[in-house]
Amino acid sequence: xxxxxxxxxxxxxxxxxxxxxxxxxxxxxxxxxxxxxxxxxxxxxxxxxxxxxxxxx
Numbered sequence: 213x214x215x216x217x218x219x220x221x222x223x224x225x226x227x228x229x230x231x232x233x234x235x236x237x238x239x240x241x242x243x244x245x246x247x248x249x250x251x252x253x254x255x256x257x258x259x260x261x262x263x264x265x266x267x268x269x
Contacts, residue, residue: 244268 220227225236244265256264 247268248261248264
């Protein structure tokens, strides 16, 4: 039986976490920033933006 060096991803997340979780999860941050980036600043309060980000993450 051969050893697996990179088992791939499950639900768009790496199946084995390395030391750089920040890099592995950076795409989630980018995706959220793209979604809220186009909105006007006045549409949501700071608390509303926090709720939106937590709901998407």
